[in-house]
Amino acid sequence: MDILSLFLETGFWLATVRMATPLIFGTMGELICERAGVLNLGIEGIMAAGCMSGWTWVFLGGTLWGGVLFAAMVGACLGLLHAVFTVHLGLSQHVTGLGITMLGASLSSFVFRMLLPQVTTPPKITPFAPLDIPVLSALPFIGPVLFSQTALTLLAFVLVGVTAYVLLRTPLGLALRMVGEHPLAAEAQGLSVLGLRTGAVMVGSAFMAVGGAFLTLAAFDAYYIGMVNGRGWICIALVVFSSWKPGKALLGALLFAAFDAIQMRVQQQSMTGIPYQFYLMLPYICSILALIVMSRKAAYPKALLVPFRKGER
């Protein structure tokens, strides 16, 4: 197969941007948490919960945007749980995060089975339709790739801009970064370390859940148990890859989605003698390689993983 011709295909880029969307949401969410000093390993479960709750909202008769909002709220609640354990009680962020992942994933499966006890083929909903923004989508190449996506994809791109602006250009962003770098100094400035961290984890988790909801409300039209399928973990690797910068995180998400898209094309064509499983490994192997390259010069938020207690230092 000619790889070069692949890159000239609009369909390929369209797929790349679509597949990047949940990664963008998840990575932004994780980035906000980590910038405030909290590692959120609950992401895989929070995405699963968003996936399920968004779909359920629509399935039970709600609107699509209502589903997105509901997913965000469910995500924020799981984020609050994570924050209570890690920020307020100062428990291990690794273990709590895994607990949240298990809780999110298992509750989603349980609730799904409760709602639909005996179905073999999952019922479908009408998902977000691709937008056709009048003038912009007529642009050559860029038009279909960027402006014939669903509204959630556009929202993801907007979100990156907003996150970057808030984080790097506003007093709130400065306060958040300070809490992640040097909580003592932040406290001395009269900032509430616990409050800011809790807020960051809740907002971040809401974004992750929207990333999950994208899967059921825009990419597919039904919910399958286990459909998040490791995307959350990829987001965690992407945050390190981006050295905690929103712009780079967007690039990283697109890069990995492109790997995924290539993998799918190559798999369909099966011209090479390489078994398709090895293409499926590419995103994971590349994540590890990216992690190695980036970790060497990584500027971790200094207070990441360090619990903060008043009066203790």
Next chain:
Amino acid sequence: MRFEPRESVTLGWQVGAPLLAVLGSMLLCSGLILWAGADPLSAWRLLIKGAMGSTFALTETLTRATPLIFTGLAAAVAFRAKLWNIGGEGQFYVGACMATWLGTGIITLPAWLMIPFLFLSGALAGGLFLLIPTWLKTHLKADEVVTTLLLNFVVLLVVNWLVFGPWKDPMAMGWPQAAPVIDQAMLPILIPKSSLHLGFILALACALAVWWMMRFTIWGFEIRAVGASLKASTFAGMPVQATIIRTALLSGGLAAMAGVSELCGVKGYLTLDLSPGFGYSGIVVAMLAALHPLGVVLSAIFIAVIYIGADSMSRAITISNYIADVTTAVSLLMVLLAMFLTRYRIRWK
């Protein structure tokens, strides 16, 4: 509201706190059972009965606990040294792959040699496999939480390729599974007409050995010291690097032994669903046991009770057996809470 460190913790509180946590999580999950339209009390009674009500149920539970003891020990040892090995699932399959490779006819030995040989080579493979992310951590500063986790997916894809490709058993009617291991490699059954196999005894022995090592040997002391404070142990001139490598070999080896034991003890052949997440449950097991090797045995049995019991409960009253997963997750969080309360007291003011 403030938290104050406790000066001393009574033994009763130390043992009682996890029990209270488990009780609390059962109380929380009762809400879900009520929602499903069942009576929580009888549901929990059915669960206990389904897991421990008969000899058969009990052996089923102990069989299920066997891999959990191995993976729980793997997590406990690594976490003690603050080596965050989340890759138990991958190491499990590495062990199972080794057992498949060596156990399906390449080598034929009498059972008393074959079984230890498979366990040793499986453990070695698993340990060496964990050395990859460990080396990345110590030399290239790549976070091992992420690398061990991502490697799980890579290993599963390799297994996927093996059982659909080169190792596919032509006798399996098209099912994606490898050829069964030879008879000499199968673990003997301990109690006739049950599934309980030699792996359980081996798991108990490993728990004892790990406990003894952590408690009474220099190696164990070094592992605990490195975990307690990397800086202090470096300053004290301990062989930090060697300790981390030893920990990784041990942890990966134990997780891989779960794979060998499950393959040679229960199924006999490699499939993609050989482990329903034993590697991940092992983390819960280790945390429930507060990383104590002997506690791991108890908490592994506890988790096995929930799984086996929930299975029969869900059949008796129509409730999704995902209730087992929910209960495990809630128990983990509640135990974390309990562990916090053993260390701190709450002052309301």
